[in-house]
Structures are given as C-alpha cells and as structure tokens.
Amino acid sequence: xxxxxxxxxxxxxxxxxxxxxxxxxxxxxxxxxxxxxxxxxxxxxxxxxxxxxxxxxxxxxxxxxxxxxxxxxxxxxxxxxxxxxxxxxxxxxxxxxxxxxxxxxxxxxxxxxxxxxx
Amino acid sequence: xxxxxxxxxxxxxxxxxxxxxxxxxxxxxxxxxxxxxxxxxxxxxxxxxxxxxxxxxxxxxxxxxxxxxxxxxxxxxxxxxxxxxxxxxxxxxxxxxxxxxxxxxxxxxxxxxxx
Numbered sequence: 001x002x003x004x005x006x007x008x009x010x011x012x013x014x015x016x017x018x019x020x021x022x023x024x025x026x027x028x029x030x031x032x033x034x035x036x037x038x039x040x041x042x043x044x045x046x047x048x049x050x051x052x053x054x055x056x057x058x059x060x061x062x063x064x065x066x067x068x069x070x071x072x073x074x075x076x077x078x079x080x081x082x083x084x085x086x087x088x089x090x091x092x093x094x095x096x097x098x099x100x101x102x103x104x105x106x107x108x109x110x111x112x113x114x115x116x117x118x
Numbered sequence: 119x120x121x122x123x124x125x126x127x128x129x130x131x132x133x134x135x136x137x138x139x140x141x142x143x144x145x146x147x148x149x150x151x152x153x154x155x156x157x158x159x160x161x162x163x164x165x166x167x168x169x170x171x172x173x174x175x176x177x178x179x180x181x182x183x184x185x186x187x188x189x190x191x192x193x194x195x196x197x198x199x200x201x202x203x204x205x206x207x208x209x210x211x212x213x214x215x216x217x218x219x220x221x222x223x224x225x226x227x228x229x230x231x232x233x
Contacts, residue, residue: 108160
C-alpha cells in the first residue's frame with residue numbers, strides 16, 4: 001500500500017514571493033505518477049502539475065515546478081510569483097501505473113492550506 | 119466542452135436512510151472514479167468504473183455501491199447511512215484517448231450531511 005505525507009498543515013506567503021510545499025511518499029512500486037492538486041474554497045479539485053516517475057527531469061507548468069527526488073521519495077511543489085488566486089488547499093497525490101482497464105486510484109496526502117497575503 | 123458535473127450540490131439525510139449521488143463525466147471520458155473527502159482530510163478512493171463495470175475498490179463496505187451507464191455517467195449509492203458518512207463526495211473522470219492513470223478530472227462534489 002502507498003502512503004503520502006504532507007507535513008505542513010498550513011503555510012503563508014506574501015504576494016509575488018516564492019513558497020515550497022513538501023510531500024513525501026512511501027511505495028514499493030517503480031512505475032508511478034505523482035500529482036499536485038489544488039482545491040480552492042469552491043471545492044473543485046484542479047490538477048496543478050504531474051510528474052512521471054520514469055522521467056528524471058522535473059516537471060514545470062508556468063509558475064509551478066516540482067523537485068522530484070525518487071530515491072528520497074520526495075516530491076515538493078514550488079510556486080513562484082505567488083498570486084492571491086493561489087490561496088487554496090494543496091494536495092499531493094500518488095498513482096501506481098497500471099494497464100488500461102485496471103483500476104487506477106489516486107492516494108492523497110492530508111493537504112497543505114496555503115494563504116497568499118498582500 | 120462540458121466538464122464533470124455532480125448533483126445535488128448539497129444533501130442532508132438522517133442516519134439509516136439511503137442516498138444516491140450522480141455524476142456526469144466529461145465528454146469523451148469512459149472511466150469514472152468516486153472519492154470520499156472527510157472534513158480536513160484528503161480524498162479517499164471508494165471505487166472506479168470502466169466500461170460499466172466496477173474494476174477497483176477502496177476500503178469501503180458493501181453498502182457503498184455504484185453504477186455506470188452507457189453514456190459513462192455514474193451513480194454512487196450509500197445504504198444505511200451512518201454519521202461518519204458525512205463528507206464531500208467527489209467524482210472524477212478520465213479520458214478515452216489516454217490510459218486511465220494519465221489524469222483524472224474532478225467535479226465540484228456533493229456535500230452530504232448525515233444527522
């Protein structure tokens with residue numbers, strides 16, 4: 001079974017600054033995907049960024065980037081130039097790679113509440 | 119393109135009752151997953167439907183059941199409701215053109231309160 005740990009329940013950052021959210025995971029699998037999801041007060045879970053474990057290059061999406069350390073089982077999210085709209089709960093999630101037709105479930109951490117302030 | 123939709127938005131039931139939650143998957147998606155998110159927690163996987171059959175289940179009792187229809191929409195049914203079933207129920211769909219594990223698109227959820 002996989003577990004995902006987010007050790008920072010809450011974080012705060014000023015607008016335009018950079019913040020890093022931490023995530024560690026435990027698995028015996030070698031092929032998997034890691035995700036960061038954002039859940040604003042509207043409750044809709046939105047995919048922020050995805051990393052495939054077999055890729056050594058860290059994923060980036062505009063102001064969002066990850067630091068993926070496979071041996072350490074660490075997957076942190078860096079948000080640059082923070083904006084007020086980034087205020088939300090952020091969840092780290094793990095998914096084992098499976099063949100088509102086999103259940104592919106997301107295992108989530110407990111989340112980090114990020115507050116962006118003026 | 120319409121995203122994942124869920125109904126109702128909110129629901130209040132009493133202990134012992136039964137409830138049905140509905141999810142319309144995003145156009146072109148054939149896989150639907152359901153998650154339960156208790157207050158202050160991350161979502162927990164309930165089950166997944168692919169081609170109208172359950173093809174994976176999390177650690178939830180049999181009173182949690184589901185259906186997927188030919189148009190890929192889905193229902194989550196919960197019988198004999200308990201107070202601990204109070205949660206946000208999220209539906210997520212995955213596209214046909216990619217392996218199911220590539221990405222799951224979430225709906226806005228149904229907030230269920232059991233009194």
